[in-house]
Amino acid sequence: MPAAPRTRAEMRAAREAEAAASAPASDEDGGADRDEASSAAEPRFDSPAARSTTGGGGAAARSKGDERPTRSTFVPPDADSTTTFAAHSSTDYVPPAPSTTDESSPAPEKRKPAKAPKEPRAAKEPKSAKEPKSAREPKPAKEPKPEKPASPRDRRFLLALGAVLGILVLVGAGLGAVSLTQGPRITGVQVNPTEAIETSGSRVILTANQSLAAIDESQVTVEPAVPFTLDAAGRGIGIRFTVPLDDDTDYTVSIADAVGAGGGPTATLTTSFSTPASSIFLLRRDVEGKDTIFRTDLSGEEAVPVFTADSINDFRATSSQLVVSLEEEEGSKLLVMDRKGGNQRELPLPGVGYVGAIQVSDRGGLVGYSYSDKELSDTEGRASVLVTQSLSGDDEPVVTEVGDKEANIFVWQFVPDTAAVLFIDFDGALSLVDRSTDDGVQSLGLATTIQGISRGTYTAIVERLDGSVVELNLADGTEVPLEASDPDYGTATTITPFPGGTLRHVVARAADGMPTGQAVVRVDDDGKATPLVEVDSTDSILQACASPSGQYAAVVIAPDLADNPYDQMLLPLPQNLETHLLDLRTGDEIVALTGFDASWCQTAPQF
Numbered sequence: 026m027p028a029a030p031r032t033r034a035e036m037r038a039a040r041e042a043e044a045a046a047s048a049p050a051s052d053e054d055g056g057a058d059r060d061e062a063s064s065a066a067e068p069r070f071d072s073p074a075a076r077s078t079t080g081g082g083g084a085a086a087r088s089k090g091d092e093r094p095t096r097s098t099f100v101p102p103d104a105d106s107t108t109t110f111a112a113h114s115s116t117d118y119v120p121p122a123p124s125t126t127d128e129s130s131p132a133p134e135k136r137k138p139a140k141a142p143k144e145p146r147a148a149k150e151p152k153s154a155k156e157p158k159s160a161r162e163p164k165p166a167k168e169p170k171p172e173k174p175a176s177p178r179d180r181r182f183l184l185a186l187g188a189v190l191g192i193l194v195l196v197g198a199g200l201g202a203v204s205l206t207q208g209p210r211i212t213g214v215q216v217n218p219t220e221a222i223e224t225s226g227s228r229v230i231l232t233a234n235q236s237l238a239a240i241d242e243s244q245v246t247v248e249p250a251v252p253f254t255l256d257a258a259g260r261g262i263g264i265r266f267t268v269p270l271d272d273d274t275d276y277t278v279s280i281a282d283a284v285g286a287g288g289g290p291t292a293t294l295t296t297s298f299s300t301p302a303s304s305i306f307l308l309r310r311d312v313e314g315k316d317t318i319f320r321t322d323l324s325g326e327e328a329v330p331v332f333t334a335d336s337i338n339d340f341r342a343t344s345s346q347l348v349v350s351l352e353e354e355e356g357s358k359l360l361v362m363d364r365k366g367g368n369q370r371e372l373p374l375p376g377v378g379y380v381g382a383i384q385v386s387d388r389g390g391l392v393g394y395s396y397s398d399k400e401l402s403d404t405e406g407r408a409s410v411l412v413t414q415s416l417s418g419d420d421e422p423v424v425t426e427v428g429d430k431e432a433n434i435f436v437w438q439f440v441p442d443t444a445a446v447l448f449i450d451f452d453g454a455l456s457l458v459d460r461s462t463d464d465g466v467q468s469l470g471l472a473t474t475i476q477g478i479s480r481g482t483y484t485a486i487v488e489r490l491d492g493s494v495v496e497l498n499l500a501d502g503t504e505v506p507l508e509a510s511d512p513d514y515g516t517a518t519t520i521t522p523f524p525g526g527t528l529r530h531v532v533a534r535a536a537d538g539m540p541t542g543q544a545v546v547r548v549d550d551d552g553k554a555t556p557l558v559e560v561d562s563t564d565s566i567l568q569a570c571a572s573p574s575g576q577y578a579a580v581v582i583a584p585d586l587a588d589n590p591y592d593q594m595l596l597p598l599p600q601n602l603e604t605h606l607l608d609l610r611t612g613d614e615i616v617a618l619t620g621f622d623a624s625w626c627q628t629a630p631q632f
Contacts, residue, residue, distance in 0.1 A: 242255045602621040604617070
């Protein structure tokens with residue numbers, strides 16, 4: 026009896042049962058739904074045998090259906106199978122077995138699903154008769170892909186970023202609140218302690234965290250006390266020391282009641298710095314060997330040779346360079362080098378001749394000297410003209426003129442920390458010329474000598490033709506008599522000013538005028554005199570100088586003058602010279618060193 030044909034609903038139910046049985050066992054969640062959607066969307070395939078008009082082929086196929094599971098869709102070969110598509114199409118497909126109920130069909134066999142290979146062009150089957158549109162199964166609508174949830178790593182990053190931003194906001198707000206409640210603070214300090222002990226005009230520059238209201242000098246204190254000027258604007262506060270500072274000293278600068286430009290609480294701004302220990306350069310001549318410039322600390326235990334030559338006539342030191350005058354057979358030579366004796370170069374001279382009385386202007390970057398031609402007569406050559414030129418050697422030597430005529434100079438000095446020159450010519454005229462301007466020569470009357478010029482005050486001590494000693498203000502030309510000391514040690518042969526007083530070299534004489542002794546006396550600004558060094562008639566004091574800040578003194582002594590012959594240099598001096606270093610604050614002697622021409626002195630010693 027031929028099998029009853031199965032309805033479309035029965036065939037669909039059989040397919041669903043087969044798909045459910047062939048799904049992987051591990052796919053428990055949603056696997057059936059995917060298979061159902063896949064089978065519904067899969068195109069139907071009818072084998073050629075099913076479309077045959079002969080009944081025998083159909084009967085044979087139906088008889089085999091009792092032994093093989095019912096299949097209603099095309100199952101592709103396994104990926105590893107080599108069986109051709111044609112073979113599968115003719116043998117794998119079996120029409121459903123006759124059955125009156127679904128339960129009569131044997132359980133489908135589980136098979137491993139395999140990917141369907143692309144259908145070769147030669148194996149295309151003839152198209153089956155089109156089913157009516159109403160019979161076609163509609164394709165299920167594609168479900169929208171669910172949005173991919175953020176990974177835990179992304180969530181952690183976002184949380185960390187938010188936390189950091191929150192902390193920064195809180196810190197910024199906290200700092201702003203602290204600034205408003207605590208008042209101004211110092212955020213930066215600029216100072217050069219090494220320069221500060223060698224030159225006047227050094228600065229301490231403070232930078233605040235906010236613009237400040239106007240600051241008065243009365244709000245500023247410096248400990249230990251030092252004269253200063255104030256320049257403040259915006260966030261910056263500049264404090265300029267008008268004199269050099271002491272060495273090996275801790276300084277504290279304070280600005281009281283500083284307040285922001287917009288108001289708010291006040292604060293005291295304070296900073297501290299330390300200055301280094303001093304050192305000094307000395308010249309030691311050796312009649313039987315080479316002359317040497319050496320550098321030493323104030324104990325004399327760390328002396329180091331810096332420059333050596335056959336005949337060193339004189340030298341001067343700046344904060345970064347040495348200027349050395351050499352004496353040779355053909356004339357003088359002027360060398361510039363660093364403070365270690367390196368990078369030597371020669372400066373051009375106005376001609377072939379001799380150089381003396383070397384001085385330097387550290388602030389102006391100049392060297393000055395008196396110059397005389399080697400070939401000199403009553404009618405030819407230049408004698409003792411004042412020459413200035415740049416330490417860099419970039420310009421030509423400039424001979425000082427008065428009234429369009431080269432002036433013959435008797436004595437001269439640089440004004441400390443400027444490019445100005447104060448000099449007396451052979452006619453006794455006292456004049457001032459500033460090399461940094463084109464103002465020309467300023468006449469200051471007549472004088473016999475220049476004793477010295479104070480640092481930071483622009484005041485010179487000069488001796489007038491009548492023998493009076495005055496303090497001359499070089500800025501406006503006014504002058505006042507120099508006060509006598511207490512006690513009065515008489516007329517001084519030399520007077521060297523320093524911050525806080527003067528060093529005066531005095532000579533005691535017998536009734537017949539012969540010297541009986543000499544002394545260097547310290548005289549404070551209030552006139553109080555204190556002897557520092559005293560020698561008897563067998564010795565002689567050649568020079569007394571103070572350190573830039575007035576903390577120390579260097580006194581050059583020629584011992585046993587009767588047995589101390591002179592050398593044969595252009596600047597002749599006794600062969601044996603000693604430099605005594607003293608503490609001006611206590612009056613104690615620190616050490617005595619062999620040599621002279623201390624770098625603290627503005628000029629070489631005269632005898």
